[in-house]
Amino acid sequence: MQKEHNLSKNQKIIFDLIDKSRGPMKAYSILFNVQKKGIKAPLQVYRALDKLVEIGKIHKIESRNAFIACQNSSCQVSKATAFSICESCENVSEISNSKLSRYLSNFSDSSGMKYSKYNLEFFGLCKKCKSK
């Protein structure tokens, strides 16, 4: 069960925006969109983003410097994330596949290093874009 987090005012404004958006959002696009709600500075956005990432409500798509709402309420709070990214339309979706997450969470290599976290990004063409 996931801990219930009471979002603060700014966190809520920013989470709601990202959650409503179709795809990943970039920080300065978020900033632009929340200025009418009184959030004026980049730092206000980045602070809320940091917190939202930390508690697993959103994830950062590292290869795109963009943020997406978690589409998988049962995922291990930002510790194990996998995404599918269309290189044509930039559509992103979170992959929720228990076999994959089990495989990766248990993965260990010859170095003997134990991993507590991973992020995986797959790239390709989505169905729509492939059929064009």
Next chain:
Amino acid sequence: MQKEHNLSKNQKIIFDLIDKSRGPMKAYSILFNVQKKGIKAPLQVYRALDKLVEIGKIHKIESRNAFIACQNSSCQVSKATAFSICESCENVSEISNSKLSRYLSNFSDSSGMKYSKYNLEFFGLCKKCKSK
């Protein structure tokens, strides 16, 4: 077999620097280090980096905005990359594990999307840091 690429002057300067370096290097740190060799502008660095990434001689560590020389001469030219990152000392190494790469290269989910590329970053504490 990997195609032999003849690196241009700037590409060679920058590749050699990254290859010699212990860990991943950031673009502006590269710039600083090659200024004595006549490379003066960020764009010169980024162009070389783009090319080197494209041909698989280096990889970008997305979560760190940094670049590392490919440690795996037989890897599928930047199409399938996996890294282990220590969150304490920031040591990064490229994971070369045929089972893992086979598993991920063949992975497909319910969306029916076929992936041509992936990047995986594992995080944890390396042996040294864990024993501290």
Next chain:
DNA sequence: TTATAAATGTTATATTATTACATACTGTTA
């Protein structure tokens, strides 16, 4: 040689993210 692609040089600018410092709010416990 002529054409084409690839690489370079240079200036300016766009985009992404953090530092530093002051203030306010929220929940806990003495």
Next chain:
DNA sequence: TAACAGTATGTAATAATATAACATTTATAA
């Protein structure tokens, strides 16, 4: 309630990362 700790906010300035635009040069190959 008062004192405290932890979290969140506001604001300005700046750092760090990356690209646009344009002119020129070098390499490759038909």
